[in-house]
Amino acid sequence: MAPTDQQAPVARRIHWPELLITWAVLTAVSVAGSLLLFPHVMPRAASSTMHLIILTVVVFSVTAAPVGSLVYATLFYGLRHWKHSSGDEPPPDGPPMRGNTPVIIVWIGISCVIGTFLLIWGLAAMAADSADAAHPALTVDVTGQQWLWTFHYPGTDVTTSQLVLPEGKTVTFDVTSLDVVHGFWIVQMGVKVDANPGQVTTVSVTPDKAGTFTVVCSELCGLNHAFMRAPVRVLPDNQFKSWLASQE
């Protein structure tokens, strides 16, 4: 048994400034880190959707930073001040705290507030994203099969193995598959939807940067899944029109 025969243990004083400063420093470091890291590491955005995604990741990180830092600050503080021994005999018992209702209520309350904020942010981002999709300027039929992509421009005879899109116009993709489930993902544009056999799924995007990007298959589809890629070229609108005409 633990040596409980002495007087009841007394809680040690908390050195609040140290705890708060640790928390503040960790928070500042993680906020700065997420502001620098995500825009730098994630692909350079080539659509309004992708800008929104990167912004969301940064906002969520900034929101999460004080929460995670609070936990880490407490654990670090504990390791500094409450660590007792690692000998064969246990330290004396700590103070018999079985709970603290105000703390629990505040903790759950703050969780709810943060959760609500994240939810509203997410719903607003979804709404902003789908507002564009209502009036597409162009529709492209996308067909996946093991292990290649085919793009067809409805109303024309044009069928290609590279995706060409006009800059600044909203495009809707009608995506399907001939065999198994594939994932249609334009890495730099933040759009992704599965290509299902026998179903047409839809996703929209407004490219806002001319350049060359990549379609990658994001759903394991068998042997050559890793090589199921296609180039995406985004051209200014007039160049796109002349490209489309030249293909017919």
Place this chain on the structure above:
Amino acid sequence: MTTTTAPAAPATAGGHQPGGLMRRQNFVTGVVGGVAVAALACVLTHLLAGDSGSYFSDRVGTMTFIGWDLGFLLGIGAVNGPINWLRGRDMTEEDQLYLAGKDQGRRRYWKFCTDHKVVGVQYFIMAMIVLFAGGVLAMLIRTELMRPGQHFVDQQTYNTFIGMHGILMIVGLIIAIAGPFGNFILPIMIGARDMAFPRLNALSFWLVVAAAVPLLSVFAIGGISDGWSTYAPLAVQDHIGMDAFAVGVMTFVASTTIAGVNIVTTFITMRTKGMKLVRVPIFTWGVTISSALGLFAMPFFAVALTLLLSDRTMGTSFYLSFGGGSGWLWENLFWLMGHPEVYVILLPGAAAVLEIATVFARKPLFGYQVVVGGMVAIALLSVVVWAHHMFTTGWAPALNGPFMLTTEIISIPTGVLILALLGTVWQGNIWMRLPMFWVFGMAWDFIIGGITGIYLSDVPVDQQMHGTMFVVAHFHYVLVGSVLFAAMGAVAYWFPKVTGRMLDERMGKVAFWVIFVSFQVTFIAMFISGLAGMPRRVANYAHTLEVSNFASTIGAYVLMAGMLLELYVIVVSWRRGKPAGRNPWHAKSLEWQVPTPVPLFNFDVLPVVTSDPYGYGEPPPPAAEPEPGPQVPVEEPELVPAGAGTPEGEDR
């Protein structure tokens, strides 16, 4: 069962020896039986239903592996009881004692043994074997991903690696804590002499062994080209390896279901006098809630695989669009299993960490009722979040908002568990022994795993992150960084009770630091690969991802070295560790009050419990006569319906 029998008549009456046929049955007869029935099933199916003239067909394969399962269980003696009942007989008390492994030494670990402590040790060894196999596959995967381009294995082999790595690690993690400690420790913790259904307990373990054979034979018969999520229709067109995979997983589902029924029933009915639901150790709550959740979740996997095998062998089209089916059916069924299953894995780990934290902070658990409520809330919510795995499948875009809501709500009870951990160590006197290292490590990883999960719950962000290495890194932080760390903490904590020896602290701490640091390197680099746009389950990637992948691979090699060191520490300590005594941690829960090694029926006299085991720093509870402590023995033994028989009149 009553205990009115006079000392049993000598068992030789009628030439019947205790155990009967069981005396000659063990793992070897199980394997012989399995191979024999598998061969029989193989030949018969080929004769009666062979559809391609070749033995290498889906029907023959499926029936062969089902035959293996049945033959193995017959051979090892798992169905002796039911067969005896059909013949109008039941086991005598001596038979039951033989079945519980009485006086059989180490041999009983190779037998169908009903003693929950034997089953716990069997699970412990099995979990280590399975996790080791999964770890080797992880090394092979990381070797292929060390550089861009194909340079190590071909695509088919690589796809087999990722699928088998996934399923073996899932199996290993489901049994990693609830298997060894849910069986060995949980009944003692609640003051029971065995599980509620000892024979089902043994059956649940040997079903895991049975499942391992079809799963591992996948490698020998051509592999699988799916991940462990085996999305249809790809899984329908896959080779015969998929049949082995399906039968293996279904066998494992049978095991978890049986184990779940057993643990839940044990928790509800076998608690000793005074062990109220507000007094049971928090670990037993975690394991029980996890088991109950598993009872809901795991059968979906078996159902989904039954339909898959039907598509593959009988020409149905549940998942085939040209016959009116849909791959979305598979995806729904799979994730109805798949998401609760994450919490099936997580809850025992979280509960073990809280249990350890109270002992090593020398403080009561912070917010006991809130923790239990939080775990129940997690379990309930986890059954309504599954479609967040399907945001980008196109199945039901209108439901993306609601599933984002449920997913974000589940972070609130999860946060409560974190608060409980912080509250428990707050102002404590932290005893920095090995188990506490893993607790701190787990807390570190769980925060990262949890926060990155919040990004993924957001529909627009998931549109970018779904199916990338970011997801892979996220769930490794949860499943390895949190659960496996918790499991290794649990091993360090309960090792003295299970083996009678201490886990080597010095080497154990070295292993901890190697694993902790290399784990961060491996998976933070993997987060970066994912953020930069690397899809998961690819054997090749763009040159821009070279640095982060190389870092991941080096980290993974060091991680494996750390794991091997941990394994070495376990093996060496088991053989030559410092003897531990009854209660090396000076803990208050019941498992530490019984002698080590734990006697066959755990308690001479069932204790009467007057408080929960967290009274650190509090005055001893009332009526503590013989020694200060919460548990006081009473004079008269309580009769308990322990299926392995009562200890009356037996030397223990």
